[in-house]
Amino acid sequence: MALTDEQEDELTKIFGDRFIVAKHELLPFSTDIGTLPREVGLIMNNMPDALVQPVKANEIRDLYAVARRHGIPLIPRGAGTSGYGGAIPLAGGITVDMRRMDRIIEIDEEKLTVTTEPGISWYDLQFELNRRGLDLQCYPSSALAATVGGWISQGGDGIGSLKYGPVNDSVIELEVVLPNGRIVLSRDLQLFCDTEGILGIITKAKLKVKKLTEIEPTVFSVRDNHVLMNAIEEILNEGPLPFTIKLEESNYVQIKKKLWPKNELYPYPKKHCVVLVAYEGDQDEIQTGLNTVREVAGKHDGIIHSKWVADYEWKERFYPMRIKQLGPSLVAGQAHVPLESLGRVLGDFQSQQAPMRAGADGFVTSRDAVTIMGYYLEDERNLFFMLSWVQSFSILDIAERYGGHTHSTGLWLADRAEEYFGKKHLAKIAAAKSKFDSDNISNPGKIFGFWFPWVLRFGRHFMRIGFELLNNGPLKTIKTVKWMLYDFPPLKWIRNDM
Structure with missing residues (x-):
């Protein structure tokens, strides 16, 4: 209109x-x-x-x-x-x-808090905190551009979440303009974190920060997905808790070889998975952690790579989508996966995708969970790009087979809101929506969207079949259709009871 x-x-x-x-x-x-x-x-x-x-x-x-x-x-x-x-x-x-509202309002070095407007990027906020001897507890891999208000509204976890929890755990208080015109200060994070602005627009955020400490990264590679999973579990159980753990399955590792600095030898053997582990704290804690990684890598016949490689990969944590240069377009999807299922999820992902056209990476976000991102190199200029775009849902489909779930809802996955929030939490959001925004003008279609995500949910299955037929032929398509059937009752209920 x-x-x-x-x-x-x-x-x-x-x-x-x-x-x-x-x-x-x-x-x-x-x-x-x-x-x-x-x-x-x-x-x-x-x-x-x-x-x-x-x-x-x-x-x-x-x-x-x-x-x-x-x-x-x-x-x-x-x-x-x-x-x-x-x-x-x-x-x-x-x-x-909201990006013009980008001022830092107050940094309290004694109470370890910062109050900021929502439009500042996490990178710029971290830069200013570092100048004061402070640091963020966690930040997204998109920190160079992602805004404070955007990530809080979206919700999620990222770099540092393994040690300090998701972004919501860093939030103390929010100033929010409600759709009914009231401006409120709220500590009810269940209403305004993760809810994508459907209950109001964040205009200030008060966050916990921490003292700036040394961070030491190390990188090792291992031969397959199950070894990768076992190695990560042992690192978590046998040493100090790392600040972050980033992983890359072997297809992703081979794709990014084309983007490695031309004057440096590519360090990773073919079919190896890569793990970046970063520790923070005093020298004793860091050295204990690094020794744990060496022992675990050695136990699994892994390779500990040079300090140059570790420092390079640490800088690259902000550029997970650099592989888009090889696309020329990039389709991406994300899912939350139990750590114990990581090997099977990555195995299914690799069996369904062309080796040099798709890859996955992720962050360990707690002692028992991983956030996985699937990347698919495509070309939006192609006539059948719509069929290719549907791949963005495939990593979620795979994750759900093994107890995983969506990492957020947004517009595309609003039909999974109850699964994401839980019935009680979603009912609380619905009650607030009726109270604050009875006219449904604040970001409509998100979380409580109905017709659109369901049209997309059913339509994407037909698009996926078309994609498989076009790219892989009828035999592989039959296998894909078999897995699709498990998305529908009663087969879905039978699967969940197995």
């Missing part, structure tokens, strides 16, 4: 030249980090009608008043570094770009 002249005048009075309607400026806000097929536009209007860039909470309060009066959807957005569609319109509306 196009905005009327009256609506544009009202918004111009609030935002001035920070109210934008030029189509070429709106286009980047019609998608997120994932490339969308053109056909998606046939079943949803993912192009915003306008963009606003607030600089203070009162502007957002006034924006909500205009939106309520005219029934205009508002879509809050950070840097769009998620691939779940949480920052994409479902039916047009106004995208609220």
